[in-house]
Amino acid sequence: MDTDLDERNVAARGGMAPSQGMKSGSRARRHGVLDLRTLNRALLQRQLLLRREKRSVGDALEHLVGLQAQDPQQPYLGLWSRLDAFAPEELSRSIADRQAVRIALMRSTIHLVTAADCLRLRPTLQPVLTRGLDASAAGPKLEGIDRGTLAAAGRALLEQQPSTGAALGKLLQERWPDRDAEALAHAVRTHVPLVQVPPRGLWGKSGQAVHTTAEYWLGRPLAGGIPTDELVVRYLRAFGPATARDIQTWSGLQALRPVLDGLRPRLRSMRDEDGDELFDVPDAPLPDPDTPAPPRFLPGWDNALLSHADRRRIISDANRKEISRPNAVTPGTILVDGFVRGTWRIEKTRRDAILTITPLERWRKQERDAVVEEGEGLLALVGGEDRQREVRLVGAP
Known part of the structure; x- marks a missing residue:
C-alpha cells in the first residue's frame, strides 16, 4: 500500500499517521491536550496490550480490576494477549x-x-x-x-x-x-x-x-466496600486518562463529579481534543503516540473496548457500528496499530480448528503477516495439539 493511502486509512479509523503522531502528541502534551493516538497508547500500556508482561494471574486481575466474563472462556483469551507465557x-x-x-x-x-x-x-x-x-x-x-x-x-x-x-x-x-x-x-x-x-x-x-x-x-464475609475514590484511582491506573463520563460508563455508578472534585489534589487534569476534561493519576504512563503497537486478539466483550463513553481511542465509530449489528454475536476483535481494524472467530470440530480473520480496513503486508503470526499463537492455545489448525484471512478490503 502506498504511504499516502495508508495515512488516509489511519486517519479514517480515528488515529493518526505515524509521521504525524509524534509531532501532534508532543505538541498536545505541551498544551495539556491529548489526541486520540496518545490516549490509545496510554490505554494499551495500562491494559498490558503494548507488550506482554510477566505477572501472575492474580496480579493481572487486580491491576485490570477484573475481566468481563459472561462467556467463561473469554478471560483466558484476554490474559493470553496480556501476559508473557x-x-x-x-x-x-x-x-x-x-x-x-x-x-x-x-x-x-x-x-x-x-x-x-x-x-x-x-x-x-x-x-x-x-x-x-x-x-x-x-x-x-x-x-x-x-x-x-x-x-x-x-x-x-x-x-x-x-x-x-x-x-x-x-x-x-x-x-x-x-x-x-x-x-x-x-x-x-x-x-x-x-x-x-x-x-x-x-x-x-x-x-x-x-x-x-x-x-x-x-468462607469470609463481605468487606466494608472499597471507597469510591479508591475505585476511581484504580480505574485510572488501568484505563486512564479519562473523563467523568468514562468512569461512570465503566462502573455503572452515577454522580461521580463530587468524588473527582475531592480527588483533584491527587490527580492531574488535561483535556482531550473535544475540550472535555481528562483526569489521571500523576505517575501513570503516557507513552509516546508513535510507540509501536503489535497486533492483539481480544475476546468479544473485552473491557478495553467497553470502559469509556467515547471509545474512539480504540475503535472508530464506523468499525464500532460494523461489529455491533442488531441480533449479531459480538465477534472477537483484532488490534492493528492499536485500533480495532479486524474481527476473528474460531470454529472447532473433532479434527480441525480454523481461525477466520476478517479485516475491517485495508492492511499493509507487514500488518497482515504480523496478524497471522499472532493468530497462529491464539489457535495453538485454543485449538489444542490433536486438531489440524488453519488460519484463514477473508474479506480483505
Whole structure:
C-alpha cells in the first residue's frame, strides 16, 4: 500500500499517521491536550496490550480490576494477549482454589476478579445492580415483595445447595407461587452477592451457571466496600486518562463529579481534543503516540473496548457500528496499530480448528503477516495439539 493511502486509512479509523503522531502528541502534551493516538497508547500500556508482561494471574486481575466474563472462556483469551507465557491452567487453579471468582459487578455484568476484590467491590457497586433490576422487566413483577425477606430466602437455599437461576426461581415460587420465577431469581442475584462455581469457568470446561453466595464460597464475609475514590484511582491506573463520563460508563455508578472534585489534589487534569476534561493519576504512563503497537486478539466483550463513553481511542465509530449489528454475536476483535481494524472467530470440530480473520480496513503486508503470526499463537492455545489448525484471512478490503 502506498504511504499516502495508508495515512488516509489511519486517519479514517480515528488515529493518526505515524509521521504525524509524534509531532501532534508532543505538541498536545505541551498544551495539556491529548489526541486520540496518545490516549490509545496510554490505554494499551495500562491494559498490558503494548507488550506482554510477566505477572501472575492474580496480579493481572487486580491491576485490570477484573475481566468481563459472561462467556467463561473469554478471560483466558484476554490474559493470553496480556501476559508473557500465560498458562490457562494457572487461571483454572485460581478458580478451583477459590482465589478468583465470577460475579456480577461493574455495569451489573459478570466479571472475573480476585477473591479479595469480590469482597471489596460488591458492596460499593450494589447501587448499580439495584438500579439495573428496577429498570428491567423484572422490576414491576416484584412489587409488594419485601426484598430483604426474598434475599434471605434465596441466600438460605443457595448456601444449602448451589443451583442454577432457573432452579432457584422454582424453589422460591413455593413461597411466592403467584410471582414470576425468573424475576424472583433475578432479585436474589441483585441483592445477594452470588458467585458462579466450577466446573463452569475452568479451562476447556462447560456447564450451566450454578450459584452460591460469595461469603459461603470464600468462607469470609463481605468487606466494608472499597471507597469510591479508591475505585476511581484504580480505574485510572488501568484505563486512564479519562473523563467523568468514562468512569461512570465503566462502573455503572452515577454522580461521580463530587468524588473527582475531592480527588483533584491527587490527580492531574488535561483535556482531550473535544475540550472535555481528562483526569489521571500523576505517575501513570503516557507513552509516546508513535510507540509501536503489535497486533492483539481480544475476546468479544473485552473491557478495553467497553470502559469509556467515547471509545474512539480504540475503535472508530464506523468499525464500532460494523461489529455491533442488531441480533449479531459480538465477534472477537483484532488490534492493528492499536485500533480495532479486524474481527476473528474460531470454529472447532473433532479434527480441525480454523481461525477466520476478517479485516475491517485495508492492511499493509507487514500488518497482515504480523496478524497471522499472532493468530497462529491464539489457535495453538485454543485449538489444542490433536486438531489440524488453519488460519484463514477473508474479506480483505
